[in-house]
Ligand SMILES: Cc1ncc(C[n+]2csc(CCOP(=O)(O)OP(=O)(O)O)c2C)c(N)n1
C-alpha cells in the first residue's frame with residue numbers, strides 16, 4: 001500500500017470497500033409481472049397551473065401524472081381539453097391509421113420489401129395528439145417513432161413508403177435509413193439516427209424563430225434512453241437560458257432497445273424531474289391518455305407562444321412491441337409486461353371514451369380499422385410500382401455522390417471514379433442501377 005501523506009485525516013484500513021450499483025430491470029423473460037409499484041393517480045386529480053406561471057410553482061407536477069380519461073371512460077378535471085366529438089374522431093382516425101400503417105410496414109419488412117422498420121404501437125397518442133395540439137407550421141424535430149405526426153399533418157403516405165422501400169420514388173434517394181423521413185413542406189425536420197441530436201437543433205431553431213420575430217415555435221421528441229446523451233442536457237441549458245419557444249417531449253416507453261429505463265436514471269427520479277434542475281416548466285403525463293397528451297402539449301405550446309418559456313414533458317408510456325424489426329424483446333423482458341401495463345392502450349381508451357359519450361360505437365370502429373387497413377394496402381401497392389428493396393428500381397448508383405457539394409471535391413471525384421469502376425466489374429452494364 002502506498003504511504004499516505006503525513007497528517008492525512010483518514011487512516012484507511014477500516015474504510016468500507018466502494019461498490020457500484022448496476023441497474024437491473026424488475027422483470028425478465030418468464031417472470032410474473034407486478035406493476036403495483038407504479039402510482040396511477042385518479043384522472044382529473046392534477047391541478048392545471050396558469051400557462052405563464054413560474055416553473056417553481058410546478059414542482060409537484062414533475063412527479064405526478066396528468067390524466068384526463070378515467071376508469072369510467074369519461075374526461076375529468078382541469079386538464080380536460082374539451083374537444084368536440086368531430087375532433088376526437090379525427091384523433092382516433094389518425095391513431096388507427098398509424099397503427100394500420102405500422103402493421104403493414106412491419107409485414108413488408110418480413111416479406112423482404114424493406115430492410116428495416118420501427119413500430120410505435122401503444123405510443124400513438126404521444127405523436128398524434130401532441131401534433132394536433134400544435135399549429136401545422138410549428139417546426140417539429142422528432143425521433144424515429146413519431147410517424148403519427150406525418151400522418152396527422154397529412155404527409156402523403158406514398159412518400160413514406162417510397163422512403164421505406166428506398167425506391168426510385170424516394171425523395172431522399174436512398175440516403176437515409178428506412179423511416180428517417182424529412183419534409184420541409186410539413187415542417188418536419190429530417191430524422192437523424194444519431195440519438196438526441198434533434199434536441200439542441202430544436203432549441204436552436206426556436207431561438208432563431210424568436211430572433212427573427214417569427215411566431216412559430218419548435219417541438220422535439222426524444223426517447224427516455226436518449227436523455228442520457230449530452231446533447232439533451234445542452235438543449236435544456238440553452239432552452240432555459242434564452243427562454244426559447246420550444247417544447248421538449250420525452251417519450252418514456254421504458255425501454256431503449258434491450259436497455260431498461262433505469263440506465264437513463266429512472267430508478268432515481270422521473271424524467272420530468274430533469275426540468276427542475278434547469279428551471280424549466282416540467283409536466284409528467286399519462287402517455288396513453290390521448291386527451292391528456294393533447295392538453296399538455298397545448299399548454300406548453302400556449303406557454304411558448306406567449307414567450308413564457310420552454311416546457312419539458314415526460315409522456316409515461318410503454319413500448320408494446322420490439323424496438324425495431326431487428327429486435328426480439330422476448331430475449332430480455334417478460335411478455336406479461338404488455339398485458340399488465342396499468343395505463344392501457346391509447347386507441348382503446350379514446351375509442352371507449354367516444355362510445356361512453358354516445359359519439360361512437362364498435363361497428364363504426366371496426367369499419368374505421370378496416371378502411372385504414374384498406375387505404376394503407378392500396379397506397380402500398382402504388383408505392384411498390386416504384387420498386388421495393390433489392391429489385392433494382394432505386395435511384396441510380398452514381399447519384400450517391402451528388403447533391404452534397406455544389407462542386408464535387410477532388411477526393412470524392414476519385415472515390416466516385418473508383419466506385420463506378422468496381423461497380424462495372426461486379427455488374428457489367430448495370431451502371432444506371
Ligand atoms: C448516439 C447514438 N447512440 C446509440 C445509438 C443506437 N440506438 C439506436 S436506438 C437506441 C435506443 C434508444 O432508446 P430510447 O431513447 O428510449 O428511444 P425508443 O427507441 O425507446 O423510442 C439506441 C441505443 C444511436 N442510434 N445513436
Ligand SMILES: [Mg+2]
Pocket residue numbers: 223224225251252253254255256257
Ligand atoms: Mg425508450
